[in-house]
């Protein structure tokens with residue numbers, strides 16, 4: 001079996017791993033790269049394999065950094081089956097067209113700007129039509145059932161406890177008269193988190209591809225973060241300000257609603273009458289999907305709902321569907337709690353609420369989720385004094401809080417526990433889905449505490465895996481695309497001139513990232529040009 005990493009390798013986003021086994025090509029996830037201009041560019045890069053040659057895709061969960069390049073894959077020729085859980089399919093039905101809509105609107109906005117500057121019109125990464133076409137390829141399977149993909153390959157998906165429908169994927173392969181088992185963790189959930197079950201324990205594997213998001217951090221306990229949120233809300237209301245919560249539409253929004261329901265309904269609650277707005281069409285639709293998948297939730301949530309207390313329905317909870325309803329929130333007097341997407345503030349209605357509240361001393365912005373490098377959310381969280389929103393400079397005078405403990409990811413302790421539960425130690429763990437420090441720290445802990453050999457995945461690196469041994473192999477490259485070469489050259493030209501102009505002063509982390517990316521592009525370009533030369537001569 002050959003395994004190659006094409007995303008979330010050395011980074012958190014863009015999950016995409018290719019398996020080649022028994023004459024078949026199987027993808028594990030096809031996620032968007034997220035976090036600023038560099039990530040956007042990576043999304044536009046050609047795939048390093050030919051999508052039309054991929055036989056199937058197994059999707060761990062609906063988060064866009066795992067599913068968001070599926071429409072592009074389909075646009076570029078993928079026609080295979082997409083195997084996933086029922087709730088993941090339901091969530092993808094709303095999330096992929098939503099992602100496509102964002103792509104279309106961004107392209108339109110850029111082109112309007114570009115046209116005035118005399119630039120060539122660029123097409124969106126993919127369209128709503130591409131997203132809809134990809135939904136036709138979905139094939140759902142149930143948790144805990146072994147499914148035969150062909151005579152030599154079987155899979156089973158297990159509840160990962162991360163978001164509704166999230167899965168850990170177990171894959172068995174018969175090859176050269178020996179059986180081999182690979183486990184792909186997807187994203188591993190947080191133990192004892194509201195709504196979701198604990199992540200499934202897997203006891204056996206030869207090889208594991210494992211996420212590392214919080215490989216270097218421990219979460220604060222649930223009680224503390226709930227009380228912290230309550231304090232923030234109470235203080236902000238006393239000042240007559242609004243509480244703005246940028247939140248991922250799926251899972252985090254529902255988790256916050258679950259907690260607000262609890263806080264509002266406690267006997268001495270001082271926030272009982274404060275209106276709570278869920279201002280994101282995606283979050284509203286996702287909440288409906290959560291309500292329809294009761295059996296997938298943990299016991300606490302199930303019994304609460306059975307006892308007649310629907311956590312997604314409480315006094316003064318308002319779902320704002322239209323953009324007029326959304327705009328009306330900002331002209332209201334008195335305090336409100338506004339939960340809006342996107343979670344990293346890069347798109348969506350949250351940007352309007354930030355524009356209307358960041359400059360107000362009495363308001364609060366509360367981050368309850370991961371903020372990737374180079375996103376608007378990260379800049380606000382990191383304490384910048386002002387930010388640009390819709391072309392306007394907005395000074396930040398509101399209180400800015402970050403409650404780290406809200407996470408649908410296991411922390412360092414949770415990840416180690418998950419690994420230590422293997423009764424048969426994996427021969428090798430490949431670490432993906434993490435920033436550098438998280439990957440490095442988890443890597444040494446796995447070695448020292450669990451005694452498991454591991455490897456931090458590198459983009460484009462391939463491994464040949466068998467029951468008894470593994471080895472690195474050279475990467476086969478997809479056919480060279482000449483348009484891609486030109487666009488890579490243009491990217492290098494424009495980015496390098498920006499980087500050069502910054503070089504006189506001290507290089508920021510962002511500049512460094514930019515330069516590293518340029519180096520990557522240059523290396524890729526060198527290989528591509530050599531290949532092209534060979535091809536032509």
Ligand SMILES: [Zn+2]
Pocket residue numbers: 061063066162187
């Ligand atoms: Zn996820």
